Amino acid sequence: MKLVIIGGVAAGASIAARARRLDEFAEIIVLERGHHVSFANCGLPYHIGGVITDRSRLLVQTPESLRDALDLDVRIGQEVVSIDRAAKTVTVRRVDDGTEYTESYDALALTPGAEAIRPPIPGIELPGVHVLRRMGDMDQIKARLDALLTEAAAGRRGPVRAVVIGAGYIGLEMAENLRHRGAEVDVVELADQILPPLDHELSVPVEAHLRSRGVAVHLETGAAALREAASGLDVELTNHTVLHADLVILSAGVRPNTDLARAAGLELGPHGGIAVDTHMRTSDPHIWAAGDSVETPGTVLPGTALAPLAGPANRQARVAAENICGRDTEYRSTQGTSIVKVFDMVAGGTGATQRQLRTAGIAHRAVHVHPSGHAGYYPGTAMMHLKVVFDPETGRLLGSQVAGFDGVDKRLDVLATAVRMGMTVFDLEELELAYAPPFGSAKDPINMAGFVASNVVRGDLDLWYAEDYPAAVEGARVIDVRTPEEFSIWHLPGAENVPLDTLRAVCGDWDTSTPIRLYCAVGFRSYLAYRALRQRGFTDLKTLSGGSTTFRSWHE
C-alpha cells in the first residue's frame, strides 16, 4: 500500500504516524510545502510573547525523527499542485527550485489545513500586516516586535503600538502576548462582543478583564483601510478613528484550503470545506481528508460545520488512518469544544451556543450559575460564570460555556464529556466529582448547574432572563431580595427591596396573582424567595437567571 499525505502538521503527521503503526510495510510519503512538519501552531503566540522561550520546543517532530521512529518519508518544501484522480497520482513542485515530479498513490490523504482570511480592505496586503499560521509568520512578527522593543528600550522611539484585527481566540492570545511584551494594544472587532463563539454575557467579564490589563477594545468596529505611515501603519476604523500601529495582526478567522480538492473535482460541503463521510473519506473512494480543511457533523447542531481545532484534527486523522488501513472506524461528530486563556481569565465553550440554537430553531432553556472555582474559604479562587443550555423537555445538555479564573478548564471538560455522551442535567446532579478545598466544593459547580437546570425542567423553578429585559418585567413587581446595603449600591430601576430574611413576614398581604419578577446577586437567594412565595400561592413568579451578575453583563 502506498499512502501519500498532503500536509504534514496536525492532521497529516497524525495520519502518517497511525498508519505506520497499523501497517508496518506501507510506503508512507508526507508532502509538506512549508519548511516544518509537526509543529505546534497553537504555541506560536506564546513564543512571540516570550512565554515559550525556546523556539525549538515548537517543533514537536522533524522529518528525521519521524523517519527514525516511524519509518516515514517526510518531504518538506514540496507542494502538491494537482491531483490526477484517474491516474491516482499527484504532481509535486519543489518549492526551492520550482521543479516538479509525479508521485503515485493507492490512498491519498488531504490535510492542507486552513488559511487566514484577509478581508478585502484597502492596504490589507501591506508588509506590516501579519497573519499567524506558521513558524515563518511567527518569526517575522517576533523579529519585528523585538526590533521595535529594542529601539523603544534605547529611547529611540516611543511605545510600540499594535492593532489586532479580530477578537477571536487567536486575536486575544496575540493581544495578551503583545501586551505581555510591553506593547500598547488595540483590539478591533466587528461583532458587538469579543469571543464571537461565546454567547454575549459570557464574553463581557473577559472583555472587562482584557481592558483592566490595558488592552483597548473597539467593538462593532472594523478596519476600513490600512495605509503606510511615517513609521508603521495607520489603521482607519469603520468609525473613522485612526489608530497608529507599528504592527498589525490580522486574526479575522480562517478559511479551509480547498483549492486542490476543488480542482480535482472533490465534493465540498455547504460551508466550503472538503466533504467527508464519517469514515473521513471524500467523494473519491481513494482519497481521505482530515483537519481544518474538512467539515464534519455537529454533535448537537444539525448538518456539518467547519471546526478549525487541533483536537478534532488529530482525532479525525487517527480515524482516517484506520480506515485507510482497512479498519472500519467512525468519526461521529465535532462539538467545537474550545478554550482560551486571556491574562488571568479563562473562557471557553462546548456544544451549541444559545445564539446557534436560536438560529437553528431548536427549543432550549438556559441557566446561569456563578460558583467559585473551589471552596470559597480556601485561598486563590474567584467566581466563575457558568452557563448551561439544555432541552426543556428531556433535560438533555445542548451546550455550555464557562468564564472565570480557576477551575474553568476542568468544568468545561466535564461538560464537554457530558455533551458528547448525550447526558442530561439530571446526570449532572448525580456526578461524584473530586472534592477537597483546593479543587472544588462538596457540591461542585457542575452539580450546582445540574441542580438549577433540573429544578427548571422539573418545574420547581421558573426563570426570567436578562437579555429579555425590560420586556421580561413589564407589568410585574420587580423584587430585589438582597440586603439593603447591596440594594443601595445598585438595583434595577423600579425594583422594591424585600430582603430574603424579611420576605416571609411581609408577603402575607401581597396579591398572589400580581406578576412578580425576583432577583438577587446570582440567583440563589431569589430561588429561596421563589420557593417561599410559590408555596404561598403566587402564580406568576419568575426569578432572574444568574441574578444581577448576569444582568450587568447584558446591560452595562
Next chain:
Amino acid sequence: MKLVIIGGVAAGASIAARARRLDEFAEIIVLERGHHVSFANCGLPYHIGGVITDRSRLLVQTPESLRDALDLDVRIGQEVVSIDRAAKTVTVRRVDDGTEYTESYDALALTPGAEAIRPPIPGIELPGVHVLRRMGDMDQIKARLDALLTEAAAGRRGPVRAVVIGAGYIGLEMAENLRHRGAEVDVVELADQILPPLDHELSVPVEAHLRSRGVAVHLETGAAALREAASGLDVELTNHTVLHADLVILSAGVRPNTDLARAAGLELGPHGGIAVDTHMRTSDPHIWAAGDSVETPGTVLPGTALAPLAGPANRQARVAAENICGRDTEYRSTQGTSIVKVFDMVAGGTGATQRQLRTAGIAHRAVHVHPSGHAGYYPGTAMMHLKVVFDPETGRLLGSQVAGFDGVDKRLDVLATAVRMGMTVFDLEELELAYAPPFGSAKDPINMAGFVASNVVRGDLDLWYAEDYPAAVEGARVIDVRTPEEFSIWHLPGAENVPLDTLRAVCGDWDTSTPIRLYCAVGFRSYLAYRALRQRGFTDLKTLSGGSTTFRSWHE
C-alpha cells in the same frame, strides 16, 4: 409535616435546606450536639496550617443564617440520646446543663457522621494525642502548635516535632500543614504505602514528593505505645524506634456513628454503617439517614461500602430530603471519588482500584500513561501518572487514579464522569476536550489513556506489568528500546539495548518465536517497537505498561 434531623453539618444541614425548599410549611428542627453547624470540616487542616487565615470563613452557615434564609429551627449543643420509634419521638439532652426533653417527629433524619478511630494503643487517650473532626479539635491543635512555635521562635525550645499516625488523606493534609508552619513531621503508616486508597505505584511519586519536602515517612510501621515525656510525648513505633513528639495527630480512619441507630434497632450494613435503601430510607419507614454514617451501593464494586466523603454526604442528603418530602428520587451509588493536595502534588482516584478488583475477583486490565498536564512546550507543566482500569472484554471503565502536579483534578473529574456513566475506553478515545497550550494537549491525557487501553482491548497491544516482575520476563529477551544514554543511566538487569531507531534494521535475523518483553521510559517507544515487531511475525511479545517510570515506582 414535622422533620427532626440529628446532626447539623454536611448531610444534616443539607437535608434541612432542601426539605425547606420543597416544603415551605414543614416544621424542621436540626439537633446538633456540637457548638457549630454547617462548618467546613474539610477546611480544618488548612486553618491550622495558616492557609485559611480567617477562622470564621469555616462557618459556612450559622443557626441564625439558616433561620433567616430558610426558616429552620437549628439547635446547637443538643444531643439526641435515644429514639423511640414506636412513639416517633427522640430524647434530647442539652449538652450545657444535662437537662432533657422529648421531641416528636413525623420524619426523622439521622446524619450523625463518623468518629475518628482510636486504635487500642497504650497511651492513645493522652492529652497530647489529637484527632481532627470538629472546630474544637482544630482550635486545640492550633492553640498548642501556636504556643510551641512561639516558644521556638523565642529560642526557648528547639524545633517543634509532630507525629502523624496514618497516611490517608487527612493525615497527609495535616503533615503538609504542620510542615508549612515549620514543624518537623514524621508520618507513620501501617500499610506498605501512603494513601492506602490508591494502588501502590500511584502512591510512590507522592511519597517521594512528601519526603522531598522534609516529611519523614515510616511505612509498614505502627504506633505501638505513647508515653508522656519531659515535654510532649514519646511515640514508640512497632519497629521499636521512639519518636519524640510535641504533638501527635491521630488520623487512622473513621468509623460511622451508629450508637443511636443500633440502640433504636435499625438495621446496619455489612460494614457497620446504617443500612439504607436507594431512597436513603433506613429499615424504619419513618427514618432516613445520610452521610458518613451510612453505607451505599458501589458504582463499580458489588455490595455496599462506607465512603466518608463530603460530596456523597451532600448528595445523599438532597436525595433523602426529596424522599422525605414525598418525591421519589434515587441515590444510585457511590464511586468513592477522592483527591488530596500534598504540597505541590495532587493525587486521587475514582471507581475501583486494582487491589479492590482483585479482591472482588473482577476481571480487569490496567494501562499506565505519563502525559504532561498540558502541552510540554508551554511552561508550568509536569508529567502525571495516570492509570486506567477497565473490563478486558467490553472496555468498560472500572476505575482510574491520577497523581501529578498540574491538571490532575481535571482528568480525575472527567474520569469520574466516565465511570459514573458506564463509559468505555473507546468513549475516551473520542472525547473532545478543551485544548489550548496552557490547559492540555491536542490529544488530551484522557484521550491518550483511551487510545492505549483501546489498543489493548482490540488486541493491537499486549502489556506486561511491573508488579509481575520478575516472573513477567522469565525466559524472555528483555529489550530496552530507549537511547544508549538512557540505558547507561538505568536499565533492567539483563536487558539488551536496541534503540527504537535501529530496531527495524537489526531485528531481521531474530527468532520470531522467542518471547520478547519490551520497555522504554513510559511505554510510547516500546509500543512503536511492539507494532514493528508484531507485524514482522513475532508471536510472544509484550511491552511494559507505563515503562520504566511505573516500574521504578514498584521496585525502587
